Amino acid sequence: LFPRGDGKSYVARREPVATSSQSPHHISAQRLPQCHVACNPSPERAPPMATAATTAAAVPAGRHQHRHHLGLRPCPNPRRLHRLRLPASVAFSSPSAPSTSSSSSLSAPATPPPEGGGRLVAELVGVFNELTGRMGEGLATTSSSRLLFRALKLALPALRDGDGGQALTRALAVAATLADLQMDAEVISAGILRKALDAGTISMSDVEAQIGTGIADLLHESLRLKVAPSKVDVLDDESASSLRKFFLSYYDIRAVILELSLKLDTMRHLQYLPKHLQRVKSLEVMKIYAPLAHAVGAGNLSLELEDLSFRYLFPHSYDHVDQWLRNREAECKLLINAYKAQLLQALKSDDELNEIVQDISIEGRYKSRFSTMKKLVKDGRKPEEVNDILGLRIILDPRCDGGSSDWGPRACHRTHEIIRALLKEVPGRTKDYVTQPKRNGYQSLHVAIDVSEPGKTRPLMEIQIRTKEMHRIAIGGEASHSLYKGGLTDPGEAKRLKAIMLAAAELAAHRLRDLPASDHRGGECKNQAFCLIDKNGDGRISIEELTEVMEDLGAEGEDAMALMHLLDANSDGSLSFDEFESFQRQVELMRSLEDRDDHYTKILKDKLQTIDSAGLIHFYRKELGDKLLVS
Ligand SMILES: Nc1nc2c(ncn2[C@@H]2O[C@H](COP(=O)(O)OP(=O)(O)OP(=O)(O)O)[C@@H](O)[C@H]2O)c(=O)[nH]1
Numbered sequence: 001l002f003p004r005g006d007g008k009s010y011v012a013r014r015e016p017v018a019t020s021s022q023s024p025h026h027i028s029a030q031r032l033p034q035c036h037v038a039c040n041p042s043p044e045r046a047p048p049m050a051t052a053a054t055t056a057a058a059v060p061a062g063r064h065q066h067r068h069h070l071g072l073r074p075c076p077n078p079r080r081l082h083r084l085r086l087p088a089s090v091a092f093s094s095p096s097a098p099s100t101s102s103s104s105s106l107s108a109p110a111t112p113p114p115e116g117g118g119r120l121v122a123e124l125v126g127v128f129n130e131l132t133g134r135m136g137e138g139l140a141t142t143s144s145s146r147l148l149f150r151a152l153k154l155a156l157p158a159l160r161d162g163d164g165g166q167a168l169t170r171a172l173a174v175a176a177t178l179a180d181l182q183m184d185a186e187v188i189s190a191g192i193l194r195k196a197l198d199a200g201t202i203s204m205s206d207v208e209a210q211i212g213t214g215i216a217d218l219l220h221e222s223l224r225l226k227v228a229p230s231k232v233d234v235l236d237d238e239s240a241s242s243l244r245k246f247f248l249s250y251y252d253i254r255a256v257i258l259e260l261s262l263k264l265d266t267m268r269h270l271q272y273l274p275k276h277l278q279r280v281k282s283l284e285v286m287k288i289y290a291p292l293a294h295a296v297g298a299g300n301l302s303l304e305l306e307d308l309s310f311r312y313l314f315p316h317s318y319d320h321v322d323q324w325l326r327n328r329e330a331e332c333k334l335l336i337n338a339y340k341a342q343l344l345q346a347l348k349s350d351d352e353l354n355e356i357v358q359d360i361s362i363e364g365r366y367k368s369r370f371s372t373m374k375k376l377v378k379d380g381r382k383p384e385e386v387n388d389i390l391g392l393r394i395i396l397d398p399r400c401d402g403g404s405s406d407w408g409p410r411a412c413h414r415t416h417e418i419i420r421a422l423l424k425e426v427p428g429r430t431k432d433y434v435t436q437p438k439r440n441g442y443q444s445l446h447v448a449i450d451v452s453e454p455g456k457t458r459p460l461m462e463i464q465i466r467t468k469e470m471h472r473i474a475i476g477g478e479a480s481h482s483l484y485k486g487g488l489t490d491p492g493e494a495k496r497l498k499a500i501m502l503a504a505a506e507l508a509a510h511r512l513r514d515l516p517a518s519d520h521r522g523g524e525c526k527n528q529a530f531c532l533i534d535k536n537g538d539g540r541i542s543i544e545e546l547t548e549v550m551e552d553l554g555a556e557g558e559d560a561m562a563l564m565h566l567l568d569a570n571s572d573g574s575l576s577f578d579e580f581e582s583f584q585r586q587v588e589l590m591r592s593l594e595d596r597d598d599h600y601t602k603i604l605k606d607k608l609q610t611i612d613s614a615g616l617i618h619f620y621r622k623e624l625g626d627k628l629l630v631s
Pocket residue numbers: 387388431438440442446474475479480481484
């Protein structure tokens with residue numbers, strides 16, 4: 001039911017790294033392991049790397065010195081090292097959250113083992129588990145789970161048959177986007193319910209009566225947001241900018257994010273609309289929603305929105321850029337991962353750097369279609385002259401960061417030395433905003449790396465080196481990416497926005513905490529779906545409890561009997577915790593089989609196409625009729 005990752009966001013992990021005597025300057029993509037879903041090379045098949053010894057030999061100066069020999073000023077105030085609570089806007093673009101832009105492929109709902117009404121319960125349980133699994137730890141509390149469960153019970157039957165079978169899949173994709181953005185259960189539930197409202201199968205009064213006024217208010221707000229762009233001339237930059245500011249200052253920020261996720265869903269299915277509507281909607285996205293997504297810190301969402309509207313607004317340019325990037329994408333993504341692993345290994349094994357920093361992480365990204373296109377038109381560059389098609393960003397956590405401490409700059413410069421010794425730096429392209437920050441306070445050290453090999457030219461790779469504190473300023477501070485790219489021109493605005501977002505997140509958390517506890521057992525619930533169905537909390541799901549949930553889902557009463565019969569292994573007339581868990585395992589198994597089925601379908605489709613070019617498919621088709629057809 002849910003979108004699967006395509007590896008668009010890469011986060012460095014501590015992975016064991018194989019060693020090799022190969023020249024440290026080159027990593028051959030051909031020799032890299034096959035890239036699977038997340039493009040993370042598996043440890044046992046890691047790419048060839050420079051050895052720690054190679055690195056040590058290549059990197060001069062003081063590896064074995066102690067901290068006080070490094071000429072560092074002592075850490076001025078160790079108390080500053082307490083963990084900063086990141087604003088919500090940072091959390092949204094956190095690289096550890098699954099990428100929203102990866103959510104493009106959706107499959108039809110799985111068909112779990114039981115038939116009829118049992119299928120509905122399996123669907124409810126499967127969807128509930130998947131969503132709570134995606135939600136942040138603190139967000140999937142018992143009371144919020146109860147809310148989500150209620151919303152799913154109302155929405156699933158209402159969505160099941162709508163939109164040629166697509167309505168449910170699309171609603172769940174919206175929910176997944178929201179969960180990945182670490183939104184709370186109210187927003188996720190509102191996303192699903194909004195799709196049911198749009199389909200006309202439930203009414204706002206159903207939501208108010210069965211779910212609560214909090215969600216109904218959120219939905220009212222998102223509906224108001226939906227119509228706002230049609231009231232202004234989005235082609236006029238001033239009006240577009242005012243509208244974005246109006247959205248951010250006037251509406252509940254959670255409604256804005258809900259609207260953005262719905263917009264992404266619309267854009268992913270734009271092919272079904274008439275051409276003129278495709279253009280109107282794409283224009284709104286380009287001028288209003290994509291910059292808005294950037295402004296609230298939902299960077300991946302913004303990139304996907306931009307690419308989709310670019311595709312409909314300028315189909316020829318899009319095809320050109322898309323083809324160029326697509327041709328290099330697989331190889332470049334492998335290279336990004338390989339360089340990331342190699343660098344992480346080299347940096348972590350450098351004693352001098354380790355004296356200064358307590359943690360190092362590396363993020364990688366392949367440039368988006370629209371961002372590349374903007375560079376091409378800005379100064380008439382050719383694609384191969386864009387120097388950040390491949391990007392790595394090294395984030396260092398100095399033992400003492402910010403303020404008057406020079407540990408941050410030291411760490412950045414030491415990292416630069418290690419890179420220089422290891423990789424081919426392009427002369428004249430290095431920018432040291434660490435020593436000389438930009439006027440807006442932006443700090444980072446940028447180097448361009450030549451990753452070509454003899455006989456194989458490749459685009460350059462940009463490496464950005466910064467500390468955690470510098471990164472915080474680049475993401476959420478006055479040099480923030482929202483300001484840099486998101487259409488907010490006033491630093492005060494960005495600060496205010498951050499405050500609004502924090503307040504909204506806190507309010508939501510309070511509201512959910514204040515809801516009465518969902519079960520009367522007081523203690524921890526081992527399996528939330530089980531506890532939510534076991535209403536009287538006696539540790540067993542009775543036929544009455546199963547019937548209630550199934551009737552909520554629109555199934556017949558006798559379906560509950562059939563399902564009970566199927567799952568009640570010891571025939572005592574109710575479902576124990578273990579019996580329910582084995583049901584859940586079946587649900588999971590069916591879902592993973594469906595994933596694999598998709599994978600096989602794709603392989604089969606490719607194979608059939610190859611066969612087709614040989615003219616054989618017509619023969620098979622004749623022989624086997626439609627059984628071979630894979631659409
Ligand atoms: N958040 C933030 N990022 C910035 C800022 N300035 C630069 N960057 C980042 O650093 C990258 C490279 O910036 P520069 O080294 O100044 O390069 P450039 O002059 O833009 O060069 P080209 O990439 O060739 O156009 C940008 O693409 C951004 O990713 C800023 O003020 N704020």
